[in-house]
Amino acid sequence: MERQLHELGQKILTHKYDLARKIDEVKAEYGEPVSELTDQVLKLRGDLFSYFGEALYQKMEDVEPRFIAWGKMSGELAVQYEFPLDMALKSTRFFRIVLWDFIRNEIHNESFSVETVLKAASVIDPLLDETVHAFSVAYVENNNRVLGLAREAIEELSVPVVRLTRTVAVLPLVGTIDTHRSKLIMETSLQKCTELQVEHLFIDLSGVPVIDTMVAHNLFKVINSLKLLGVKVTLSGMRPELAQTVVSLGISFEGISISGNLYQELEAMGIAQQPI
Template identity: 45%
Template structure:
């Protein structure tokens, strides 16, 4: 049987590109291929290298334990690469069953030509099937992880853009907040504001809340914390632009703003700063 497995392994290696092309034709049509961020040759090369692993596994009689590391490595690397290229996961996994089918087409023909036994066929299946399953699992896991990291990075970039500290004069800047402030944005707000206040050497920071529709106890608490942290850096915080409905909500919630410096709008805040400190 060993010689038969080696013969089958050599046949897969010999026809790896033929198998890869068969899989490719089953998976994708010409119209779809034109939209992919890779050339057809590059895709077939990837498929052929994958098929090559099956041939080598038969040559070495590698099972899921001894040969699995190569398939896991292939799955992790290829899954991340495909994700980086922006190819949808369902499209990338579409060829999984076709690999099995096309490889077995070649193996079946070779087994018939050499009158191989059922035992050989079962042995081949016991080697190849678990390895394919491992590769698919590693590929999917790597793709999902890469996709989640991409989403997280995009989300963080968006959040960072939503904390714009805009300089108005030497030592004075305004932070216009827009939209809801959830726990994650509040945490990032603290980090970004402190860092930018230090970088820009601010003495005064105006918090413009005119674009904030809802202020609850969590948001208010975060504003208090930022105000205290900025105070430790020598930066005075001034709240401006509180909407009437927000002011009413804050009053109903019993939020004490007595310790905060508040002005009605940006114009009034700048006027007071100029009169008091001649900053503008």
């Protein structure tokens, strides 16, 4: 049996690239879309088939890490090329189909024993399952990492401290201010005001749809933190409907500088842009 397993493994190694190309033929037979077979994909497929061949006559502890590494690398590439996870997992079955079609043909031609076939199955199928698991884990981890980076970029853009003069800047806020975003506003505004040496910061609320007690509390925390740095803060863009909501909720902005219109305030300071 060992000799037959070694012989079968060597045949898989010899035909690894034929098997890699065969995958597209089988996909087409199943009505699946077939992309152009690049050298990178051909090598990637061929490597996996070669690992299957080696697994039939090498120790499991020696070959298993190769399958896991292959699965991780493929998962990372799938995220990089924005390949959907469901389609990627679906395509793994074609490796199984192609490999077992090849083994069936070799069994018929070479008259391998039943014990050899059963042993091959006990090696190949668990390793393929292990590869799919490693692929899935790597895909999810890398996809979450990419989404995290995108979220960080979006969050950074959502708190833009824009310098108007050497010491004056504006922070235009758009959208709802929840606890997470208020923390981001505080961290970013403190950092940017320190970096830019801002002495007067306008926080413009024109794009904030609602001000409730939680939003007001979060704004107070931001303003008080900036005051500790010596930054004067002025709230602008307080629309009539926002003002009515603030009054009805009994929220007090006592002690906080408020300007109804950002442009008028900047014009009064002599720094508003003149009309063309």
